[in-house]
Amino acid sequence: QVQLQESGPGLVKSSEILSLTCTVFGGPMGTYYWTWLRQSPGKGLEWIGYVWYTGSTNYNPSLRGRVAILLDTSKNEVALKLRSVTAADTAVYYCARSEWGYAFDPWGPGTLVIVSS
Amino acid sequence: EIVMTQSPLSLPVTPGEPASISCRSSQSLLHTNGYKYLDWYLQKPGQSPQLLIYSGSSRASGVPDRFSGTGSGTDFTLRISRVEAEDVGVYYCMQGLQTPYTFGQGTKLEIK
Numbered sequence: 001q002v003q004l005q006e007s008g009p010g011l012v013k014s015s016e017i018l019s020l021t022c023t024v025f026g027g028p029m030g031t032y033y034w035t036w037l038r039q040s041p042g043k044g045l046e047w048i049g050y051v052w053y054t055g056s057t058n059y060n061p062s063l064r065g066r067v068a069i070l071l072d073t074s075k076n077e078v079a080l081k082l083r084s085v086t087a088a089d090t091a092v093y094y095c096a097r098s099e100w101g102y103a104f105d106p107w108g109p110g111t112l113v114i115v116s117s
Numbered sequence: 118e119i120v121m122t123q124s125p126l127s128l129p130v131t132p133g134e135p136a137s138i139s140c141r142s143s144q145s146l147l148h149t150n151g152y153k154y155l156d157w158y159l160q161k162p163g164q165s166p167q168l169l170i171y172s173g174s175s176r177a178s179g180v181p182d183r184f185s186g187t188g189s190g191t192d193f194t195l196r197i198s199r200v201e202a203e204d205v206g207v208y209y210c211m212q213g214l215q216t217p218y219t220f221g222q223g224t225k226l227e228i229k
Contacts, residue, residue, distance in 0.1 A: 102212075102218055
């Protein structure tokens with residue numbers, strides 16, 4: 001069965017770029033939507049956006065153009081890049097797969113990113 | 118964006134008893150295609166969320182049949198027919214009708 005694993009720096013300095021990778025194990029990337037979400041104590045669960053297998057993307061407007069999600073099927077990876085981070089971006093970041101854009105299954109275990117000043 | 122509101126926020130339950138969680142959306146989640154774009158997730162302690170129910174009432178693969186989802190329009194309910202100890206955690210509803218997809222605040226189920 002497919003498993004997802006997030007990886008990347010656990011500490012990012014304010015105003016810099018947060019870069020995370022989601023590696024897909026146990027199956028091809030297929031025709032799915034690959035989604036990033038995050039969870040912080042103050043804001044609960046938040047949908048960041050997705051990339052479809054075609055390469056098309058859809059992002060949360062709340063991130064004001066700071067976000068990019070990229071697909072690399074040759075490496076079975078999905079990348080998240082969030083620029084100009086602040087303390088408000090401190091959260092556990094998850095990647096997840098979806099057949100239709102919603103109904104996320106499975107999720108990765110998540111990775112904690114702390115933004116420091 | 119669509120606002121999702123859950124109640125109660127805390128739910129103590131005796132094992133073997135039923136439990137019910139309500140989720141209300143700020144606009145109808147019933148699409149013209151007949152699908153209801155409402156998911157339920159469970160986040161067990163120390164784990165990432167897992168999909169329980171999609172399209173309002175369809176159980177995800179491997180989910181026990183004691184979990185059921187009902188509702189339409191703006192009002193949805195997740196029911197557990199007989200709560201077991203392994204059901205503890207935080208339950209979230211999420212709308213998938215339009216982006217940005219949005220979650221409810223979560224309902225923490227605990228065993229009495």
